[in-house]
Amino acid sequence: MQSEPKPINDKNAALDALDHQLLGLLRVNARTPTATLARKLGVSRGTIANRIARLEANGVIAGYSVQIHAHSQPSGIRAWISIAVEGDKTREVVKRLLGEPSVSSLHDTNGRWDLLAEVHAASIAELSEVLERIRKIKGIGNTETSIHLQTFRT
Known part of the structure; x- marks a missing residue:
């Protein structure tokens, strides 16, 4: 059972270009390894891990799911x-x-x-x-x- 999505914490909800690029890559494949995301975006793995944690905590990333082919x-x-x-x-x-x-x-x-x-x-x-x-x-x-x-x- 999936839980209720968290409300977006407005004071920290401002997304920059890196956040948008990261979210775009995660939309394509949410299971992309952190190291691969970091390499594609030209930043460290720690930066990616921190960004993902912040996006989850602020409710921007509401969850992850499996897409089943029709x-x-x-x-x-x-x-x-x-x-x-x-x-x-x-x-x-x-x-x-x-x-x-x-x-x-x-x-x-x-x-x-x-x-x-x-x-x-x-x-x-x-x-x-x-x-x-x-x-x-x-x-x-x-x-x-x-x-x-x-x-x-x-």
């Missing part, structure tokens, strides 16, 4: 949830959605919907539970769900 779960259900966020709650909603294990990707969009979340579930019953959890997130005003039926091109 073809690894052929019997599961895949759906997309279009989400309208109330007021200025986007940051909080995004943090909560990133902590939801069934959300495999999350995208910022324009137009009628603010966010688009791809979710995976083992069954319709499990999808229903996921949708219920997501709809209860404070700051979500409205959702619309589309279930993936068939892929014609990837």
Whole structure:
């Protein structure tokens, strides 16, 4: 069970260019060794370890997860949830959605919907539970769900 994401500690939340580069590398592969990150960024391993610890402590890094390739779960259900966020709650909603294990990707969009979340579930019953959890997130005003039926091109 994943814990509630920590709120960002605003007094230390200012990110510099190195923080952004580090986060970009971690998004690609959160298991990249510290020595490799240090070499790619041109800093010491200690600097990387300290930066990661600070980003975790300040709630910038909310957690780590495993990404499962869609073809690894052929019997599961895949759906997309279009989400309208109330007021200025986007940051909080995004943090909560990133902590939801069934959300495999999350995208910022324009137009009628603010966010688009791809979710995976083992069954319709499990999808229903996921949708219920997501709809209860404070700051979500409205959702619309589309279930993936068939892929014609990837």
